[in-house]
Amino acid sequence: MASVGRAIVRVPRKVSKGQVFKVQMVITHPMETGLRKDKKTGKIIPAHYITHIDFYLNDQLVTKIHSSPGISKNPYFAIKLKAEQSGTLKVVYADNKGGKWEKSVNINVA
Amino acid sequence: MLSRRDLFKVAGVGAATLLVAPGFVGQSFAAKKSLDDALKEKLGITQKDLQASELIKVKAPTIAESGANVPVEVSAKIPAQQVEALYIFIDKNPNPYVAQVDISPANGEVYFATRVKMGKTSPVRAVIKMKDGSYLSAFKEVKVTVGGCG
Amino acid sequence: MLIPVLSLTLSLAFGQALWLSDFDKAVDVAKREGKNLMIYFSSDHCPYCWQMENYVLVDPDVERYISDKFIVVSVDVDDMPESLEEKFNVFGTPYIVFYDPKRGKVISELFGSREADDFIAILKQICKKSNLRRC
Numbered sequence: 001m002a003s004v005g006r007a008i009v010r011v012p013r014k015v016s017k018g019q020v021f022k023v024q025m026v027i028t029h030p031m032e033t034g035l036r037k038d039k040k041t042g043k044i045i046p047a048h049y050i051t052h053i054d055f056y057l058n059d060q061l062v063t064k065i066h067s068s069p070g071i072s073k074n075p076y077f078a079i080k081l082k083a084e085q086s087g088t089l090k091v092v093y094a095d096n097k098g099g100k101w102e103k104s105v106n107i108n109v110a
Numbered sequence: 111m112l113s114r115r116d117l118f119k120v121a122g123v124g125a126a127t128l129l130v131a132p133g134f135v136g137q138s139f140a141a142k143k144s145l146d147d148a149l150k151e152k153l154g155i156t157q158k159d160l161q162a163s164e165l166i167k168v169k170a171p172t173i174a175e176s177g178a179n180v181p182v183e184v185s186a187k188i189p190a191q192q193v194e195a196l197y198i199f200i201d202k203n204p205n206p207y208v209a210q211v212d213i214s215p216a217n218g219e220v221y222f223a224t225r226v227k228m229g230k231t232s233p234v235r236a237v238i239k240m241k242d243g244s245y246l247s248a249f250k251e252v253k254v255t256v257g258g259c260g
Numbered sequence: 261m262l263i264p265v266l267s268l269t270l271s272l273a274f275g276q277a278l279w280l281s282d283f284d285k286a287v288d289v290a291k292r293e294g295k296n297l298m299i300y301f302s303s304d305h306c307p308y309c310w311q312m313e314n315y316v317l318v319d320p321d322v323e324r325y326i327s328d329k330f331i332v333v334s335v336d337v338d339d340m341p342e343s344l345e346e347k348f349n350v351f352g353t354p355y356i357v358f359y360d361p362k363r364g365k366v367i368s369e370l371f372g373s374r375e376a377d378d379f380i381a382i383l384k385q386i387c388k389k390s391n392l393r394r395c
Binding site for chain 2: 062078079
Binding site: 258 | 303305306307308309310311314315319320351352353354355371372373374375376
């Protein structure tokens with residue numbers, strides 16, 4: 001998977017002040033448990049999974065997800081946030097093999 | 111005698127068996143973790159410390175054809191300010207712990223959704239660690255079917 | 261005398277079943293080690309195969325039992341050698357053929373996934389049905 005770590009983060013285009021809105025995210029990732037065997041070689045496929053996802057709203061950490069190999073391949077996560085003011089939602093995420101990525105979206109509070 | 115085509119149909123039903131060998135198994139599953147093992151490891155508690163709560167809602171399918179990708183949605187009618195973290199456990203997975211979400215007042219609501227792997231039929235459990243030190247829990251039983259593909 | 265001992269050690273050293281993809285080679289190894297063959301036919305598109313590979317075949321108890329009694333041959337049905345297609349009537353997946361390499365005979369066949377404890381019970385019955393002494 002050449003695109004490992006690529007993510008889509010989705011939020012509503014506009015939210016009103018005080019509204020609780022949903023943040024959805026999908027990451028391209030194999031989420032290998034480290035138990036499964038390669039069917040051709042019989043060798044164990046090493047564990048490779050997302051370990052955490054941090055959500056920063058205007059540079060303040062608002063939610064941290066601790067992930068594990070128990071989460072499905074190409075993981076989907078959704079959380080909720082309360083709209084206070086417009087700004088940037090930055091999502092920082094990493095895996096157990098040293099992969100680290102980030103993705104930002106704008107939050108428009110009307 | 112079943113024809114090849116008939117067998118395909120049977121296969122679609124999902125639980126066809128060419129060889130049924132019911133038997134007893136007296137194995138212990140030492141390398142696997144129980145729910146209590148996982149609760150101890152992550153939270154330092156056991157099932158006895160969990161308080162069943164109707165404030166928590168766990169949404170998941172009743173039947174899953176595969177454990178590869180089971181959607182789970184947890185929401186709770188509890189102010190986010192009172193909550194420290196939300197956990198998901200699959201009681202009967204070889205490693206029941208799935209995820210932890212640290213909740214903050216900025217969340218507005220206690221909510222988390224994801225997709226999980228399931229080894230077999232099991233309760234899908236949400237545990238909420240309250241700031242007052244108590245643990246609330248709710249679960250939904252998800253049946254993972256056995257069968258084959260034609 | 262050295263070769264069987266060595267290969268036995270190899271497959272047992274990691275407490276893991278030996279998985280091969282070449283049927284003829286697996287027959288040779290199984291004969292040498294006095295084991296039966298477990299031919300696992302699967303497809304990447306079948307969710308029940310996913311279940312077997314992620315939770316049943318790698319279950320520690322299943323794995324221990326298999327490594328002691330069987331040599332595993334893993335065959336992708338979407339990429340199956342013609343010789344195997346002729347030899348076995350694989351009409352779906354997961355499909356498992358238990359095979360006695362010395363007699364060149366099928367001991368038993370199994371279609372569909374199972375949970376780990378049910379699968380061990382089946383393996384034990386098959387071992388008893390075969391001519392292996394240690395079951």
